[in-house]
Amino acid sequence: MSGNKAFWGIVTAAAVGAVIGLLFAPDDGGKMRKKIKKKTNSLASDLIEALEKSKEKASDAADEIKKEGLEYKDTAAKKAEEYSSAAKEEWNKY
Template identity: 40%
Template sequence: MSTGKMLLGIMAGAAAGAVLGILFAPDKGTETRRKIMERGNDYVSDLKEKFNDFIDNLTERYESVKDDASEYAQNPSYGADDFQKDVRSQL
């Protein structure tokens, strides 16, 4: 299972548990709805932060591979095998 799918599953399980815990709490309806909204907003913020971190990491790797490709294109003494090894080491 990929890390992304596992992370999504954990977050979905935590969200479901939090919602069920709040729904069965002995609070007024308005208080319960407020708590659900707060928790939902917290989860959305966390998910956005993790997504942005993922995009930043992906962008860094893309730039690195792009730089390597440019370097290899300018220096024909490197072989395709060397380029492939460098790219795989970055992934």
């Protein structure tokens, strides 16, 4: 959840910064549009990169959870087999 808040905080700060930059811009319209386009492309690239990193981290975490789940499943299956064998041995004693 905090990662999501940080993401939206960064996006909001970037938007506010762009608006403030426009308000105090000394350049004419053509130059300003080029600067805005360049900055927008830069921010979009940064955003895409951040999203790809987040996706990669999420994928790695999911793989780790899956691996641990399979390990727990194998351990549980072995324990169940041990208990079943022990119960059969006890049953056969009588």
